[in-house]
Amino acid sequence: MKENEKLKVYPLSDIEYLKIHGRTTKCLSPLTVFWTGGGIELNVKGSELWVEVEVDYDIYEPWISVVINSAPVSRQMLISGRYWVCLFRGMSEGIVKNLRIIRDVQAMSADPSCSLKIHAVKFDGEFLPVEERLYKFEFIGDSITSGEGIIGAKVEDDWISMWFSAVYNYTAMTAAAFNAEYRVISQSGWGVFTSWDNNPYCNIPKYYDKVCGLLNGEKNEALGAFEENDFESWQPDVVVVNLGTNDMGAFNSPEWRDEATGESHKQRLNDDGTFNEEDIKAFENAVEGFLVKLRKHNRTANIVWVYGMLGSIIMPAIYRAVDNYKKNSGDIKVSVFQLPNTTDEAVGSRNHPGRLSHERAAKELIGYIKEVLVNR
Amino acid sequence: MKENEKLKVYPLSDIEYLKIHGRTTKCLSPLTVFWTGGGIELNVKGSELWVEVEVDYDIYEPWISVVINSAPVSRQMLISGRYWVCLFRGMSEGIVKNLRIIRDVQAMSADPSCSLKIHAVKFDGEFLPVEERLYKFEFIGDSITSGEGIIGAKVEDDWISMWFSAVYNYTAMTAAAFNAEYRVISQSGWGVFTSWDNNPYCNIPKYYDKVCGLLNGEKNEALGAFEENDFESWQPDVVVVNLGTNDMGAFNSPEWRDEATGESHKQRLNDDGTFNEEDIKAFENAVEGFLVKLRKHNRTANIVWVYGMLGSIIMPAIYRAVDNYKKNSGDIKVSVFQLPNTTDEAVGSRNHPGRLSHERAAKELIGYIKEVLVNR
Amino acid sequence: MKENEKLKVYPLSDIEYLKIHGRTTKCLSPLTVFWTGGGIELNVKGSELWVEVEVDYDIYEPWISVVINSAPVSRQMLISGRYWVCLFRGMSEGIVKNLRIIRDVQAMSADPSCSLKIHAVKFDGEFLPVEERLYKFEFIGDSITSGEGIIGAKVEDDWISMWFSAVYNYTAMTAAAFNAEYRVISQSGWGVFTSWDNNPYCNIPKYYDKVCGLLNGEKNEALGAFEENDFESWQPDVVVVNLGTNDMGAFNSPEWRDEATGESHKQRLNDDGTFNEEDIKAFENAVEGFLVKLRKHNRTANIVWVYGMLGSIIMPAIYRAVDNYKKNSGDIKVSVFQLPNTTDEAVGSRNHPGRLSHERAAKELIGYIKEVLVNR
Amino acid sequence: MKENEKLKVYPLSDIEYLKIHGRTTKCLSPLTVFWTGGGIELNVKGSELWVEVEVDYDIYEPWISVVINSAPVSRQMLISGRYWVCLFRGMSEGIVKNLRIIRDVQAMSADPSCSLKIHAVKFDGEFLPVEERLYKFEFIGDSITSGEGIIGAKVEDDWISMWFSAVYNYTAMTAAAFNAEYRVISQSGWGVFTSWDNNPYCNIPKYYDKVCGLLNGEKNEALGAFEENDFESWQPDVVVVNLGTNDMGAFNSPEWRDEATGESHKQRLNDDGTFNEEDIKAFENAVEGFLVKLRKHNRTANIVWVYGMLGSIIMPAIYRAVDNYKKNSGDIKVSVFQLPNTTDEAVGSRNHPGRLSHERAAKELIGYIKEVLVNR
Structure with a gap:
């Protein structure tokens, strides 16, 4: 050579x-x-x-x-x-x-x-020079937003790095449609209140203020992961929050036992399959609390809470929480938008949305954000 | 780690x-x-x-x-x-x-x-053990069959390895549809008679008998590239030949001068834009000759000459040549099939068929091979 | 002949x-x-x-x-x-x-x-004999559900019968997917609380009990349009309500003056573009009231309130109303589902959803009803 | 009223x-x-x-x-x-x-x-005034060009008027893409040499000169069907001939007995499934003869012989005949183009191409005619 x-x-x-x-x-x-x-x-x-x-x-x-x-x-x-x-x-x-x-x-x-x-x-x-982009978008989410399952055959079920994609992801496609710079804050299995398996520490809001607060260990500390994030330097035009899927999952999962405290945690369903009132309220409070935090750091962004790529059962609670937040805050630049569910032919690996599902979600989300940016 | x-x-x-x-x-x-x-x-x-x-x-x-x-x-x-x-x-x-x-x-x-x-x-x-596949297919072609242009933005025009793909290629897609094992013999710019720029040495038939005869140099000789290929050990059910696009290009390119002999070579058009009779006949003879060679080495294969992904102007000559071959040989397991042209939205990089064009070609070719395997 | x-x-x-x-x-x-x-x-x-x-x-x-x-x-x-x-x-x-x-x-x-x-x-x-179908579906809606705009060129703007279709309509497509018998109760321009132009008499709930109560005149009376409907004889498995689009429109339309009483009616927006609290509450009450009536007549049906084919601005109010209804009634067989918005290429005549938009809506709705019928 | x-x-x-x-x-x-x-x-x-x-x-x-x-x-x-x-x-x-x-x-x-x-x-x-269109196209064909099978369920097999469509037909779609005025000369079951059932009188060339010569009876005579057509008054830019499918069918059908003469007619296959040489030559002569007639009446038109929507077995003979015609006439504005075969999901009623198949054929044909109109 x-x-x-x-x-x-x-x-x-x-x-x-x-x-x-x-x-x-x-x-x-x-x-x-x-x-x-x-x-x-x-x-x-x-x-x-x-x-x-x-x-x-x-x-x-x-x-x-x-x-x-x-x-x-x-x-x-x-x-x-x-x-x-x-x-x-x-x-x-x-x-x-x-x-x-x-x-x-x-x-x-x-x-x-x-x-x-x-x-x-x-x-x-x-x-x-790299051309400055028209917009800044931030996406916050779980495995869906992490692109888990976009790569790989349908049969794959190992939880490994190989199946993730940032490229054939609704985040990248949506940003590209607007010529927007974008950032993603996401973690598989996590929710806005609790993880899919009822671990209350695995929620995004808890770590949102830090550079990458959900990491652990001294090495990451040395890398600056736990520093306060500098929100001033990057104020997004749109914040898309795609959380709720794992919070819903928690209602159908066994309790999680905190070895440190001996306490157990569990989001409960009633006998008729409806949500336990107290537990769904805790979820709603978490949504509302996260919106308060998001607005604090992203002063002018349109905030869109999206949900639905893996079912939409918890949607009424999301609407209630966003309603409450808007009533209590007077903030009108917040809304909810349902993304299309993942149909059989659009499933990727690990029973997660595949590339086709991400394409469909992006198409709908692009249409919605267009309206948001024009009208409000 | x-x-x-x-x-x-x-x-x-x-x-x-x-x-x-x-x-x-x-x-x-x-x-x-x-x-x-x-x-x-x-x-x-x-x-x-x-x-x-x-x-x-x-x-x-x-x-x-x-x-x-x-x-x-x-x-x-x-x-x-x-x-x-x-x-x-x-x-x-x-x-x-x-x-x-x-x-x-x-x-x-x-x-x-x-x-x-x-x-x-x-x-x-x-x-x-790896499961034995149902069929064996061989694809013979030029840049189209090499998958040139499947990768990369439309603007790309460098001739480099990066734009090639064997995976999002009509060859792979067609083989997969039949659960067929497949081989590809292909070279960008080459034809059945001459290269796109009138170099008469750049034709696939000349080197078809060797393991990889179109390579050069001592290193490749040491690797065995110029050994006789062992056709006995791998007899395909279907041979797809996708050649003609560069032979057509030669009619529109300047002459090529052979520095070794001082001779110039050129496939000529008449003033009214039709083919020079002698030159188009030379092309037809090359097609016919290649079919004789293919049949010699692939004794029972259905041979399908495909063409059309980048225009179909030379198709009548292909039909004539295949007709002649069939008449002269009595061989009935040979046919011609037109592939869909590459429309604007299906162009890849380097003005070559993109992934969408390969998908369409595969769809049509799969349909045709199904008939061939059933009926003949 | x-x-x-x-x-x-x-x-x-x-x-x-x-x-x-x-x-x-x-x-x-x-x-x-x-x-x-x-x-x-x-x-x-x-x-x-x-x-x-x-x-x-x-x-x-x-x-x-x-x-x-x-x-x-x-x-x-x-x-x-x-x-x-x-x-x-x-x-x-x-x-x-x-x-x-x-x-x-x-x-x-x-x-x-x-x-x-x-x-x-x-x-x-x-x-x-005509085979008995597996399910019975009822669709209740406005011009969207009436199929206004499915037929005709985009330029058409006359309000005439010619542009309506029951066949290339999301109602027919959704019912066909389940082999369901179906009925449609719908009227262009009408809402659950008010018409698009603030006429409070043009709402579906007011006439739901009659055979076809929204008609007028002696001739229709003689035909039995104003008789009580016999709900017992036809109990649907699913009731889809697609109302809200005209109720939203009313907020953006001038007041409507009732010549009989001299009263004017108007759904109001605040100066900042948000809904007047009293007026949006009136809409929500109408939704809740209609659900009470629907449940009275359709005792076991899954009721799905759908919305979104021409924008989704009023959705939070629909969610609130359905929430309230569920809380007050204990009825759990009621839910909300967002249909995909009509994109530019899917617009039909009269700025209404075209056939493509109805196909997309049907696809999403079919997926949702499948879940509803299985899970609940 | x-x-x-x-x-x-x-x-x-x-x-x-x-x-x-x-x-x-x-x-x-x-x-x-x-x-x-x-x-x-x-x-x-x-x-x-x-x-x-x-x-x-x-x-x-x-x-x-x-x-x-x-x-x-x-x-x-x-x-x-x-x-x-x-x-x-x-x-x-x-x-x-x-x-x-x-x-x-x-x-x-x-x-x-x-x-x-x-x-x-x-x-x-x-x-x-009606705007004059840019081009004039003529389509000549059989049941495919008549749009047989575009309407109706797949199970339909009656030969009745109801299943025909001129609107969702490749002819109409192709013409529309060029803003072309168009005419169709077509008859189900007929060929360029013989009908599908070997009736040698059922061929389009025989009647091409008359206004509508393939009709019969005094009534049609009175209507002027058998008058000479006035070709001068309408000279097309493109003539598309889609014949050959029934000529191919004749080789697989029983002989047809002419009750008038007592003669039987049959296009024969050899025992190995290849065409009888004399019979395929008769077909080729008919193609060539029709081209001579078409050119006589359409002096400047680009003539495109298309074929393939219901299989492409006889294509080599079409190529030979067109080749011969071009060689003998020196006419260079004639070419052959293969249309996509009708795949399972694109079949309409009566085992004929459905609307989807016509859409695909139109797409390919539009691309080809574009080239023809630009290049030649």
Whole structure:
């Protein structure tokens, strides 16, 4: 193999026109990519480009997708170590390409060792400015929003990184339709009040204020995951919250026992299958409380609570909670929107929405956000 | 990162149930994967699997896709060197997976250094037999059959490996519909008589008898590329020939000058835009001659000459040639079938058929092959 | 033309296996077809069949569609008069056909002269039993449910019978998916509380108890339109209510002045665009009140309130009202489901949902009713 | 019912801006609509319009579709007699509508009594000029081109008028895509050389010169069906010939005995299933002969021979014949194009192409004609 002798190494901090996606710290040496959909974007005029990653994990390895001029061209597992990955080579020197490296896998709360860092770029050309996008969108959710099940055969049932996708995800498709920059805050199995298995600590609101607060361990602390997030620096136009599916699941799951306190937790159904009044109220309070917190940090955003890709049973409680929030706050830039349910032919792996289901959800959501942005 | 201590290395030659795809030599130490769509297939019960590749090139690097239980899960560039690639990890030990590693890029006649070899597998489980498929299909073609342009944005125009795909290709889709094992013999720019730019040496029939005769150089000779192909060992049920598009292009391209002989070559049009009689006859003779060769090596196959994904102007000549062949040979298992043209919305990169165009072509071809297999 | 001498006239009352669709009286001499989607169904073994209709109107003529073996074969305007219409001829005598004659246009409250009656059938064969269907569905709605705008070019804006369809309507498609018999109670412009132009008398609940109470005039009285409906004789499994679109419209329309009382009526918005609290509450009370009435008459039906095909702004109020109803009544067989909004390419004539929009709505609604019928 | 007193009767011959579609005579008192797809077109500013038809038949009644502003609004059987049919009423007086009345059923060679005449229009407004279309297309074919099987359930097998459609037909769709005026010359069961059942008199070329020469009887003679067609007055830009399907069928059908001469006719297959050389040559001669005739009458048209919607077995012979014709004539504006085969889900009634199959065929044909019109 012939060496390309024009390649030069650029630490991220030396790249003038670096665009960073996803919530993270200010550190560029290296940059930690915490969340799915996060990564870097560059406009580059040159023929060959590599990126230096540093990867670690005990259980769940990260994956990345590479997107060139908005087309996904590769998707690969990143094994542990610090090494260079070639993103393209042999392209025309004089032509500008838009390049994105996207983390395809959610932040992994269950593996404190899991991390993906980017140190530098090796390149033989010139960096150019990345166009500022029209809008900023934030998506908050669970496994659906993490893109669990978009990849893989229907039979797959292992809970592993391989089945996740940030690219063929309703989040990415919706943002692309508006030429919006976007961020994703999501975690499989989690809810707004409780996880699918009644663990009350696994809720997104609890950690929303931190850079990536749902992670654990000293390593993540050192990476800045538990710092306060700088909301001022990135105020979204639209916040989409897609939570409720796991809160609903909790009503159908056994109790969860907290080994630390000895307490058990369980969202209860009545004998006739209706919700226990107190427990559904706790869920509603969590929705309302989260809206208060979201508004505090996102002062002007249109907030849309979406739900329905895996059934819509808990929807009345969501409507009640949002109603209450609006009545109590006077905030009118909040609404609820039902996403289409996942039909049989649109199921992906792990009984989760597949790519077709994400496409359908995006289509409906795009229509709704259009109205929201025009009318309110 | 925790080491998986159960992993054991298996040279390919030690794997009892190894299934090899694509035309190659008998050598397993290492296995050379010459053609697009080629690679290895395994049925494996275990949690983690790596493959050891050895890769070289001067210009055009190979890419692979990994397909698990028939679903594509990753696709990546292979840089030069000898190293291990992890295909999956963290899966349930006790569940059998079907695994395929597929070369996504055509044999590269323009880069004698380009090679992809597989040495070994590192695995923590048990190998199981791969089910014998119902049919064997062979596809012979040019850039269309090589899947050039399936990947990448419409604006892309560089001629590089990145835009090729064996997976979202009409060949793979057609074979899958019949549960057929398949092989691809193809080269961008080449024809049955001449290349798109009138180079008469760039035709597939000339090299069809060899393992991968269109390659060049000592390295490929050492790999066995120029050995006689063992047709006896793999007799297809259907041979699909998709050639003619570049032969047509030659009529619209300038002459090609052979520096070795000083001769120039050019397929000519008359002033009224019709074909020069002698030149179109030469094309027809090449079609007929190739059919004679194909029948010699594939004694019982149904041979289908397909054409039309990038226009169908030369079709009458194809029909004439196939007619002549049938009349002269008495062979009735040969026919012609027009594939749907690539409409604007189905164009991929490099003005080639995109994924949607391949899907449409596959749909029509599947229908036609069904009839062929039933009726004849 | 040759006469078919085997034809015999059968008054409807003489036909043993006559199946009547749509809410109507017990009178068969003649049968009045009041509602869209209503009509007669026959299983017939014979070659030629005519139906004798009697039609009147001052402004809005009725239309019918003829459906043979579930395929629509004709659709025509019925001009005034009493006459015979040929539904089929020249068919094989010995083969049984399923035949439906369907009123394609809603009951016309604005034209007291409009009526469609069926007197008799002229036929040359044998009547056979019509299979009892698995389910009974009732649909209650406005212009959307009346199928206004399914027929005709996008530019059409006249309010005339020609643009209505009962056949390419989400009601018919949804019922067909479940092999359900169905009835439709609907009126363009009407709501659950008020019409689109703030006329408080134009609401469906007010007239729900009568056979076809929203009609006017002595002629309709004589036809039995104002008789109490016999709910006992037809208890649906599912009641779909698609009301709210015109109630929402009222908030954006000028006041309506009641010439009789001199009173004006207007659903008001606040200056910030939110709903006037009293007025939205009146809407919610109307929803709740209608649910009470629906449950009284349909004792075991699953009631599904659907909404969203022309925007979903008033949805929170629907959720609140249904919540209240459920809390106050303890009735758990009531729910809310959002239908997909009509996208640009799915708009029909008169800015109403076109056939494509009805197909999409049916697809989602079918999925939801499946769950409802299984789970609850 | 209120009478519309503004209605006035206009004999066709009194309407200045009358546009006639389909091949017919010059007679307007009345106008005979011989062919499927034929009829009249008007641009009208007014509220209500009726048409006076005169209809006769012994066996096969005609049907019409009404198309307003390019949208089909009704479709109905026309029973025998002379009477008025209302096409629209209640529309805005001041708005111009484009109106087409289209014969939905082919000329019926098997029923010499079958005729459809138009005498007059009754209207309350003003006639306006009909825009001249960009192109003129002629379609020549068999049952496929007659639209047999587009209407009706899959189970239908009676040969009756009801299953025919000129509207959801590839002919109409193709013409519409080019804003082309079009004519259709077609007959179910007929071929270019012989009918499906080996009757050598049932071929289109034999009657192509006459207005509607394939009809029979004195009545049709009186209507002018057997007059020479005036080709000068209507020179098409494109002639699409879709023949060959029945010629192929003849090879698989029993012989046909000519009672007049005692002779039997049969297109033969050899024992190995290939075509008898003499018989396939007779077919090819018929194709070539028809091309000579077509060119004589259509001096500048691009002629496209299409085939394949119900299989493509005889295609090589079509290519040979067209080749021969081109070689012998030097005519280069003739080509062959394969239409997509009818897949299972696209079958209509009577095992014929359904609406979906016609849509697919139109899509491919539109693409091809675009190239033909641009390049040649």
